[in-house]
Amino acid sequence: MRYSLASLIFVLSTTAAFAQLAARIATEAYVAPLRGPLLVTGTFGELRSDHYHAGLDFRASTSTPVYAVREGFVSRIIVSPGGYGQAIYVDHPDGYRSVYGHLETLVGELLDTVRAAQFAEESFRQDLKFDSLAFPVARGQRIGAVGNRGHSFGSHLHFELREILGDVPVNPLQFGFSIPDRRAPQIRSLRIYELDGRGHEITATTHKSGSKDTIFVRTPDVGVAVKAYDRQDAMPNWNGIYSATVFVDSVRQSGIEHARIPFGDTRYLNAQTDYREWQKETSWFHRLWALPRVPGLRGSAMNDGPALKLVTNRPTNVVIEVRDYAGNVTTEKATLVYRPGDEPEFTQPHQxxxxxxxxxxxxxxxxxxxxxxxxxxxxxxxxxxxxxxxxxxxxxxxxxxxxxxxxxxxxxxxxxxxxxxxxxxxxxxxxxxxxxxxxxxxxxxxxxxxxxxxxxxxxxxxxxxxxxDTIPPTVRINSFPRNLNRYAGFSVLITDDVSGGGLAYRGTIDGKWIFLEYDEKNDKLTHNFSEGALRPGKHTFELELTDARGNTTNWKRKFTR
Incomplete structure (x- = not known):
């Protein structure tokens, strides 16, 4: 008797082999988004300001081809001066969605569609959505090229995989991409928090990894945090860890794991880290206990256990285990001893x-x-x-x-x-x-x-x-000589004295709207002459620039082409 793949999965679904088979089928269906070695410069769940990193960053030169990791269809294209810059979203038949960010270029038919929308709406920003018939793609089909657009500070591919249902980012490493990793994570230091009976932090002390075997504390309630990083074989970057777990007298107490992180949970990073230490010292510590008022989160990165409860003068053996996705493990051991007596008080002057x-x-x-x-x-x-x-x-x-x-x-x-x-x-x-x-x-x-x-x-x-705010935004020349006969285009810099709210702009040549690309991180507007027919001779470029409070600058420059 012959079974279809779907029938075979159904038959095996009641057996222990199902999970292994399903995982193997899933990973074999995916190919890498880049050819050659995958050089990881950012990991899933890595700590960023106010959010977890939602994917993997792969280092690659600008214009390196980018490929669809599995068959499916282009469901969305976003073009923005910040964020992912230029990004493609591909939906796959197994319920996952792949995302490719900071792209320099899109393949022909995708680029043509985006440009048509930009010219029709006279707007650089676009958020285009498509059905399954518009742009089907095959596994390994080229869809674009690596770039440095949006909120990116070096040429790379930002790559994500998400559950389509709920649009939830998951760790792409579980899809079987070949990334050699024999390096164990590194634990830099521990941070021990003395807490009052309601979980409020009284004091915090930092201990360099391996510097102390026994740590004496003055409160029975204690929190533990760890500063730790990970590296893969091919790159020197200190990336984020996959998991960290606290064991107390060999029994699991609490921990974190970066397997899937719903966008709705990402700001809880500020509860899962020492926010004060980050703001003061730009130093990341993973809290390894759950704050009392933070709700339990299903399937996210949040820690899932309480602070430690110590017994007077009784040594408590604590082991912190830090793992990467490849299974490399580093441990840190410490003995905590609660000595009552000079117990600190929680004091917070307030109104x-x-x-x-x-x-x-x-x-x-x-x-x-x-x-x-x-x-x-x-x-x-x-x-x-x-x-x-x-x-x-x-x-x-x-x-x-x-x-x-x-x-x-x-x-x-x-x-x-x-x-x-x-x-x-x-x-x-x-x-x-x-x-x-x-x-x-x-x-x-x-x-x-x-x-x-x-x-x-x-x-x-x-x-x-x-x-x-009555001060209009400013325009400065970046590259804009009067004679542009030998130039492919020109660029100007736009700034405002107040941050927040953004800038609206409209550029014309001889009164006709032109396409201007906006690079928000560099405050730069760029026009390429290939994006429109321009007759030889003298021309006038005009830019209308408006800030969030309605202050407007009108800027003109004559040039010859």
């Missing part, structure tokens, strides 16, 4: 107590701050100060809302009322913003309420006020 897991509202004259129930990872002892300010560019007092070393998860809602009348002609030029420690302004925008306040959401604590 307001904000409990985690509950809605809270702070209201002052001309100011309000609302926390939704999911805004905090831990109870917050909030410091709050009001500084009167009559500067010409400010329309309110400055509100010092706690500090930037404490993370927010959900977005809090802030409302500020002006302390002096705002002329009707300037209302749209006022924004609710933050001033950082370097004196730089960051706009959070805002909308006027019926009560006469400006309201917006914020994702971090800091110093907030109402600012006036």
């Amino acid at each position: 307001y107590f904000i409990p985690a897991g509950e809605e809270s509202l702070i209201e002052r004259e001309g100011f309000s701050l609302y926390f939704p129930e999911n805004a905090l990872y831990e109870d917050l002892y909030l410091r709050f100060t009001v500084l009167p300010d009559d500067s010409a560019d400010r329309y309110s007092a400055t509100y010092l809302v706690h500090d930037a070393l404490t993370p927010l998860h959900g977005r809090a809602k802030i409302s500020i009322r002006p302390t002096k009348p705002v002329p009707d002609g300037l209302r749209e030029r006022v924004y609710l913003g933050r001033c950082d420690e370097k004196g730089q302004y960051h706009s959070h925008g805002g909308k006027w309420t019926e009560a006469g306040s400006l309201e917006t959401t914020l994702g971090s604590f800091g110093d907030y006020a109402l600012f006036l």
